[in-house]
Amino acid sequence: MFPLGNRTLDTQALRWHVETGLAPLLAATPARLSLSLRSLDGSVVLERDAARVQPSASIIKLPILLALLEQVACGHCRLDQQLALDAGGARVGGTGILHQLLSVASLSLAELARLMIVLSDNVATNALIGLLGCAEVTQWCRRAGLAGSCLQRRMMDAAAREAGLDNFTSAGDAASALGWMLREGSLPAELRAFALSLLADQRERAHFGAALPAQTHLANKTGQLPGLRHDAGILTVGDYSAVLVVLADGFTDLRTADSLDGGDGAELLARIARVVAEGLQAQAQAQE
Known part of the structure; x- marks a missing residue:
């Protein structure tokens, strides 16, 4: 731990x-x-x-994780629930490994979360965005007090980015996201420990x-x-x-x-x- x-x-x-x-x-x-x-x-x-609000790059994966865990805490989904990778769209490249593992058709939410954080896997991230929706992640940011953060596109979506849709955050918002995760009462203790274990296993x-x-x-x-x-x-x-x-x-x-x-x-x-x-x-x- x-x-x-x-x-x-x-x-x-x-x-x-x-x-x-x-x-x-x-x-x-x-x-x-x-x-x-x-x-x-x-x-x-x-x-x-x-x-200062700026493009978030993969820092936006932290709010995605916490929005997911809030949904788990509310009983709307389970970490052992299987999710088809097609739910996230095409097997995009960039960081991660799933775009090379074409025979993997589905994974549990816990496994997808682990890949998203530990390896910054973009396929796993897009699958979770497909489950949650960009609007729900942005709404989580508002509930958690992240005033400048938003999720407007999936990972590696160049067309959306060219159209002006990007993902944003600030240093203060990212610190607030970690503070929300650590604050007693935001998540059950076992989910807070799960989130910390993923961040501690970061390979980058x-x-x-x-x-x-x-x-x-x-x-x-x-x-x-x-x-x-x-x-x-x-x-x-x-x-x-x-x-x-x-x-x-x-x-x-x-x-x-x-x-x-x-x-x-x-x-x-x-x-x-x-x-x-x-x-x-x-x-x-x-x-x-």
Whole structure:
């Protein structure tokens, strides 16, 4: 089970540590960066342009997961319920593996959710969008207080994107989504634990997960597009945890601009997460 810290953060000390570590990183990058750093109870430690709405990339898969689990909690569907993959449309490519496994005709909702988060599988995601509907996911965002987030298209739908339909979020909204998941009463304990287990099993570790101190635990969801790097997650060191979201675009290096991994964008997010983890580590060491 993913460990959540049970000690209250010294928010002033953590804010000072992160601001000090961020200053040279931000001075050295042309990117536009939105950041939200919060305690587990949702209290803001540090924010920078956190309300700026921008294309979500695969970060939108976090609200899809939570909207699904709310439906499960309300009894409208079950995690062991089978869903035909045709419900999500064509076997689109991009991230994931199901577009290569043509003999797989259906999976349970739990399996689809796992593939959507752990491997960022677009076929699994589209199947769940087909089940829930874009409007329901957007309505969940409103119920959860995510004012700038919306789901308007399926994954890899270039025609919809060209028509002006895209998926959007902000750093503050992504942090609020994680806060909703963690808040007692939003979901039954077993569904909250299920969601955390998926995020903790995230296989994309080139961003927040790339340079963390060895004793750091991470549960997160990344999102990448050419020129854009996002990550949203929970960091735990010892008995201290924090929610960190960074959405960044405007990178000018060719690797970040032309690909979905690596480059200055991935490095920047890795260094920011390390700064936050070291701030948590300092508090854990002070406790010893």
